[in-house]
Amino acid sequence: xxxxxxxWLVGGVIALAVLPxxxxxxxxxxxxxxxxxxxxxxxxxxxEFIAKIAPSYTPWAKPLFTPPSQEVESLLFALQAALGAGFxxxxxxxxxxxxxARREQGGEAAC
Amino acid sequence: MHIMxxxxxxxxxxxxxxxxxxxxxxxxxxxxxxxxxxxxQRMLIGVAAAFTFVLxxxxxxxxxxxxxxxxxxxxxxxxxxPAAMVPLGTVVLLFQALLLAHxxxxxxxxxxxxxxxxxxxxxxxIYRAARACRIPWRLAVFCAAALADLxxxxxxxLQLALAFPDPSGGxxxxxxxxxxxxxxxxxxxxxxxxxxxxxxxxxxxxxxxREFAELNRVTAQEVRT
Numbered sequence: 513x514x515x516x517x518x519x520w521l522v523g524g525v526i527a528l529a530v531l532p533x534x535x536x537x538x539x540x541x542x543x544x545x546x547x548x549x550x551x552x553x554x555x556x557x558x559x560e561f562i563a564k565i566a567p568s569y570t571p572w573a574k575p576l577f578t579p580p581s582q583e584v585e586s587l588l589f590a591l592q593a594a595l596g597a598g599f600x601x602x603x604x605x606x607x608x609x610x611x612x613a614r615r616e617q618g619g620e621a622a623c
Numbered sequence: 624m625h626i627m628x629x630x631x632x633x634x635x636x637x638x639x640x641x642x643x644x645x646x647x648x649x650x651x652x653x654x655x656x657x658x659x660x661x662x663x664q665r666m667l668i669g670v671a672a673a674f675t676f677v678l679x680x681x682x683x684x685x686x687x688x689x690x691x692x693x694x695x696x697x698x699x700x701x702x703x704x705p706a707a708m709v710p711l712g713t714v715v716l717l718f719q720a721l722l723l724a725h726x727x728x729x730x731x732x733x734x735x736x737x738x739x740x741x742x743x744x745x746x747x748x749i750y751r752a753a754r755a756c757r758i759p760w761r762l763a764v765f766c767a768a769a770l771a772d773l774x775x776x777x778x779x780x781l782q783l784a785l786a787f788p789d790p791s792g793g794x795x796x797x798x799x800x801x802x803x804x805x806x807x808x809x810x811x812x813x814x815x816x817x818x819x820x821x822x823x824x825x826x827x828x829x830x831x832x833r834e835f836a837e838l839n840r841v842t843a844q845e846v847r848t
Contacts, residue, residue: 521822525818528683528814531686532688553690555626555627562630562787574628574629575628588722593681599670599673600670607827
């Protein structure tokens with residue numbers, strides 16, 4: 513178990529993300545025949561619920577900038593993830609090289 | 624957990640901003656001091672920020688049939704203490720508010736409180752308590768990260784319930800409803816966040832056992848096991 517710990521961790525994350533796609537059934541289409549959307553954002557659902565319990569509430573501020581389309585929005589989200597993942601990858605690469613160098617040096621000293 | 628722009632009444636928006644601001648000042652000073660005293664940890668602080676960047680961009684489907692995202696604040700809170708995560712989480716929230724219309728400037732204070740204050744403080748407290756009970760460090764990290772993630776979403780639910788009590792059932796009914804939307808969806812994601820945090824911290828600890836031991840009050844021997 514311990515030897516393959518990282519594999520188990522990655523496997524767990526993938527399983528948790530994929531399982532819902534498989535388990536959740538799309539509810540039957542409404543009377544208007546429109547397909548029910550599933551896997552919408554929880555943030556959006558909460559805002560819809562606000563509109564239901566406080567119908568008189570109107571948001572008093574608008575975002576300064578809204579991505580002009582879904583595509584642009586997903587571009588920016590991908591950018592956000594790529595920046596983060598890139599930096600983590602760089603750090604791990606550097607520290608892996610450093611740890612290897614340290615080990616080789618240590619090995620020579622022991623000879 | 625993002626409360627969208629304009630979706631908190633003005634008194635609440637101002638109130639949460641006032642609550643979060645001192646934490647931000649404290650956090651900025653904590654990060655500044657650490658960078659001055661331990662310049663070799665700069666990169667690792669960057670990693671903590673980067674981890675939050677990645678995780679809060681990942682919208683993952685959940686068993687409730689909706690999507691949500693992890694927060695990634697547990698890693699930094701376990702490594703550097705909760706205060707350091709306040710400015711790092713704020714940067715992420717600001718990025719999303721300005722460029723993605725996700726969250727907003729008027730709700731920034733409330734979102735900072737749930738994601739960059741409540742989550743990290745929960746993570747650090749849980750980690751410390753788990754270690755005090757001699758729970759193995761990886762399991763302690765998992766619990767800290769997963770429960771911090773859930774804490775963030777429960778705090779968001781509470782914030783929304785305070786602002787929008789149910790007309791008939793009041794605050795409690797409203798909280799249950801918001802928690803139903805956020806917290807149940809979040810359970811599998813919180814587990815994912817815990818697993819990913821252990822994955823990254825494993826790599827950090829494996830390559831830098833000595834520095835890691837110094838950061839975490841985990842002995843170098845434990846890191847190798």
